[in-house]
Amino acid sequence: xxxxxxxxxxxxxxxxxxxxxxxxxxxxxxxxxxxxxxxxxxxxxxxxxxxxxxxxxxxxxxxxxxxxxxxxxxxxxxxxxxxxx
Numbered sequence: 001x002x003x004x005x006x007x008x009x010x011x012x013x014x015x016x017x018x019x020x021x022x023x024x025x026x027x028x029x030x031x032x033x034x035x036x037x038x039x040x041x042x043x044x045x046x047x048x049x050x051x052x053x054x055x056x057x058x059x060x061x062x063x064x065x066x067x068x069x070x071x072x073x074x075x076x077x078x079x080x081x082x083x084x085x
Contacts, residue, residue, distance in 0.1 A: 012044035022061040026069065034067050041065035 051064025
């Protein structure tokens with residue numbers, strides 16, 4: 001019987017340059033940077049919890065496979081659904 005604690009999942013972004021996830025702007029070269037950051041997120045075992053944290057904290061940059069515009073749309077959609085219920 002092992003007494004070692006189970007290994008925690010490691011975020012895919014841990015070995016990436018943090019600047020990748022905080023592009024300047026959302027046009028031109030920043031669009032490619034955003035897509036590269038989202039690609040890192042898509043292979044991450046913590047993507048869902050990262051996204052939820054970003055929604056809770058209203059983060060800037062790319063988190064949980066989404067950029068700021070994606071998260072704004074998600075929040076507006078959730079608000080419309082709550083209002084319709």
